[in-house]
Amino acid sequence: MIEVGMVLEEKIFFVDRDLLKAYADASGDQNPIHQNEEFAISVGLPNVIAHGMLTMALAGKYVSDWAGGSANVREFSARFIKPVIVPAGEKVDLTVNATVIEIDGNTFKLEITATSAGVKVLGMAKAVVVK
Amino acid sequence: MINPDSVGRTFHGVDQITVTQSEIDSFAAVIGETNTTVAPPTFSIRISLSQYESILTQPEIGVNWSRLVHGDQKFEIFRPIVAGDVFTCSATIETLRVAAGNEIISVRSDLHNGPELVVSSWSTLVVRG
Numbered sequence: 076m077i078e079v080g081m082v083l084e085e086k087i088f089f090v091d092r093d094l095l096k097a098y099a100d101a102s103g104d105q106n107p108i109h110q111n112e113e114f115a116i117s118v119g120l121p122n123v124i125a126h127g128m129l130t131m132a133l134a135g136k137y138v139s140d141w142a143g144g145s146a147n148v149r150e151f152s153a154r155f156i157k158p159v160i161v162p163a164g165e166k167v168d169l170t171v172n173a174t175v176i177e178i179d180g181n182t183f184k185l186e187i188t189a190t191s192a193g194v195k196v197l198g199m200a201k202a203v204v205v206k
Numbered sequence: 207m208i209n210p211d212s213v214g215r216t217f218h219g220v221d222q223i224t225v226t227q228s229e230i231d232s233f234a235a236v237i238g239e240t241n242t243t244v245a246p247p248t249f250s251i252r253i254s255l256s257q258y259e260s261i262l263t264q265p266e267i268g269v270n271w272s273r274l275v276h277g278d279q280k281f282e283i284f285r286p287i288v289a290g291d292v293f294t295c296s297a298t299i300e301t302l303r304v305a306a307g308n309e310i311i312s313v314r315s316d317l318h319n320g321p322e323l324v325v326s327s328w329s330t331l332v333v334r335g
Contacts, residue, residue: 104250107326114230127276129236134238135247141282145239145286148247152328199278202247204225 077175077183079092085172088133089192090125090161090191098129112163122162128153130169130196134189137171141185142204150203154193159191166193181205208302208309208333212267214238221245226251227289236332244286250325254315256330257295262313269311270333277310277330284324291315291324307335326332 095109104126107114115123131153139145161167168188177184187200215229225245233249234242262269298314310332 088238093234097232098254101236102231103256104289128248128255128279132233132237132246132248136239139239139247142246146244147247148283150280150282151247152278154278154330204238 076176077190079175079178081175083173083175083185085170086137086140088136088144088169088171089166090129090133090159090169091166092123092161092163094124095123095161097130098132102126104128119159122160124158125169126160127158130155130189130191131158131200132171134171134187134197134200135202137173137188138185138202138204139172142183142206147206148202149202149205152202153187153189153200154198155196156198157191157194157196159196169196174202192204208268208311209266210302213302214299214300216296217261217264217267219295219297220262221260221295222252223257223259223295224291225253225287225289225291225293228289230289244288247286248279249282249285249287250281250283250317250327251295253295254327254329258297258313258315259294260329261297262299262311262331269331273317273330273334275334277332278328279330280328282326284326287317287324291319293324295320309333309335 090178173187174185185202189197220233265300301312
């Protein structure tokens with residue numbers, strides 16, 4: 076039984092430089108801040124950062140899994156409030172969980188929390204799914 | 207600088223973008239999705255962002271793409287994207303404001319497969335000053 080206020084099981088994704096390259100190729104977003112450390116630092120970033128949309132895509136996988144598949148996701152939104160910082164040779168976490176905040180028949184609205192290294196990286200993250 | 211006269215206007219991409227199964231498979235593989243009969247929920251950004259780049263950097267709009275940061279993103283998915291969809295993409299500049307020397311625009315993108323609206327998305331894009 077799904078109820079408003081129910082907290083869903085947490086899932087941890089791991090992000091490394093190889094994943095950033097794979098996402099760059101799959102999404103077409105080849106901005107060097109996501110691959111080139113020297114460039115990232117030259118524009119004032121602490122290190123290479125993950126694409127905000129990669130963070131959102133992984134959170135979307137979390138939502139799809141709960142909803143029973145990608146086809147069941149109807150709305151999905153997020154603000155990119157802090158970057159996921161990805162140093163060379165490291166796998167950093169993206170820890171995702173969600174709370175059910177509205178139910179209307181078979182339609183569920185989720186509020187999603189996503190953190191990396193303990194820092195909240197997505198704000199106002201919400202999804203509407205049917206299941 | 208972004209041309210303020212572009213606010214409220216809708217611009218249409220000239221390209222027709224055909225979605226292939228291999229593009230869906232690559233995107234899904236990155237996030238660990240094994241069911242690729244439909245595209246993952248954020249797949250359409252692949253189309254919208256590249257279309258934004260060609261549309262919004264036109265001189266009559268004037269977005270400086272090299273100084274762009276993605277602020278937020280929203281999708282409304284009317285049906286999942288599948289291989290074989292052929293999309294045209296529009297970009298509507300809904301708002302423009304300047305804050306702390308940055309230009310902040312809110313852009314809506316509609317992806318149509320023929321007459322069918324499949325995905326609407328909204329992106330806040332920040333052009334750092």
